[in-house]
Amino acid sequence: QVQLVESGGGVDQPGRSRRLSCKGAGFTFSTYGLHWVRQAPGKGLEWVAVISYDADRTYYADSVKGRFTIARDNSRNTLYLQMNSLRPEDTAVYYCARDVDGENYYGMDVWGQGTTVTVSS
Amino acid sequence: DIQLTQSPSFLSASVGDRVTITCRASQDITSYLAWYQEKPGKAPKLLIYAASTLQSGVPSRFSGSGSGTEFTLTISSLQPEDFATYYCQQLNSYPFTFGQGTKLEIK
Numbered sequence: 001q002v003q004l005v006e007s008g009g010g011v012d013q014p015g016r017s018r019r020l021s022c023k024g025a026g027f028t029f030s031t032y033g034l035h036w037v038r039q040a041p042g043k044g045l046e047w048v049a050v051i052s053y054d055a056d057r058t059y060y061a062d063s064v065k066g067r068f069t070i071a072r073d074n075s076r077n078t079l080y081l082q083m084n085s086l087r088p089e090d091t092a093v094y095y096c097a098r099d100v101d102g103e104n105y106y107g108m109d110v111w112g113q114g115t116t117v118t119v120s121s
Numbered sequence: 122d123i124q125l126t127q128s129p130s131f132l133s134a135s136v137g138d139r140v141t142i143t144c145r146a147s148q149d150i151t152s153y154l155a156w157y158q159e160k161p162g163k164a165p166k167l168l169i170y171a172a173s174t175l176q177s178g179v180p181s182r183f184s185g186s187g188s189g190t191e192f193t194l195t196i197s198s199l200q201p202e203d204f205a206t207y208y209c210q211q212l213n214s215y216p217f218t219f220g221q222g223t224k225l226e227i228k
Contacts, residue, residue, distance in 0.1 A: 035217075037165075045157070045165065045208050047217040059215040062122065100170055105212040107155030107170035114164060 002026035002110055004079075004096050009115030012086050016119075022079040022096030022112055030054075030074035033099040035108055036081050038092035048094070049081065053102055063089075086119045093117075123147050123211050127220035133228040138199045142223045144192045144209035153213035156185055156194045159206045159222075168207075169194065201227075 008020040022034070036048040049060045049070040058070050069082040079096050093116050097108035124147040134140050144154065152172040157165040167176045169185035172192055182197040196203055204227050209220040 044222045045159070045210075045219045047210065047219060050217065059217075061216045095164055097164075100167065100176070105217070106153065106174075107167050107176075107210065107212065108157075108165075109167045109170075109176060111164035111166075 004098065004110055004112035006094065006096050006112040006115040009094065009117050011118045011120065013121050014087055014119055016086050017082070017084045018086065018117060020081040020083070020094055020096075020115060020117070022081075024077045024079070024098070027098070027110075029077040031102045033102070033105055034070075034072060034079045035097045035099065036070060036079075037095045037097055037108070037111075038090075039095070039114075040089070040092040043092075046092070050099070050105060051079070083117070086117075088119050090117060091119050122216055123150060123214055123218055125209055125211055125218055125220035127207075127209060127223045130221065130223060132223060132225045134199055134225065135228045136199050136201055140196050140199060140225065142194045142207055142209075142225075144187075144194070144220050146190045146192075146211055148214075149189050150211045150213035152188050153211055154185075154187070154192050155210045155212065156183075157208045157210065158203075159208065165208065199225075 006022045035050045051070045067085045071080045093114040095114045096112045098110040100109040126145045154172045156169040159165045173185045207223045
């Protein structure tokens with residue numbers, strides 16, 4: 001069935017790096033744009049980044065620009081989020097999500113189960 | 122960045138009620154607006170995209186309308202499983218942004 005499965009969450013000290021992964025299955029991975037979205041404890045949803053189906057275009061939230069990098073490997077059906085210079089405010093559940101459309105961005109119709117990142121000294 | 126303001130932030134209603142949630146954008150986002158439902162401990166679920174297109178599998182009691190800067194999500198007859206938090210999101214301009222959420226509670 002169509003699914004996304006995240007991995008790579010954990011606990012880090014401020015300033016450290018971590019890479020999240022998200023593996024897709026049940027659909028043609030290489031034809032969809034993909035997003036990362038996060039939710040801090042007790043807070044609302046925050047969009048983090050998006051990557052086009054061909055990895056040509058990436059865009060970021062201001063809060064992570066210059067620190068996080070979104071990437072994908074279509075041969076492995078896998079999306080990544082490289083997070084550098086982690087801050088306590090990056091503590092959140094991180095979701096990967098597929099856009100409902102392949103060419104444009106309209107909304108996220110398939111979500112992973114989420115992986116938790118905690119940044120604390 | 123485009124700001125989205127949802128109203129109300131909290132809503133108390135009963136099963137069978139008709140409810141409407143509003144999402145206002147700080148600038149024109151044409152129809153690039155999506156609505157999500159979130160329940161505790163679960164990933165969000167897409168309800169509506171392109172302002173008014175019902176996502177496959179979503180009950181027809183959910184509907185969306187609007188364009189430009191003002192949008193609404195309407196639930197025509199609340200069911201017990203609809204009590205959740207609802208978010209709007211704009212995908213017109215980077216960075217994409219979410220509203221602050223509307224928590225729908227049972228009266």
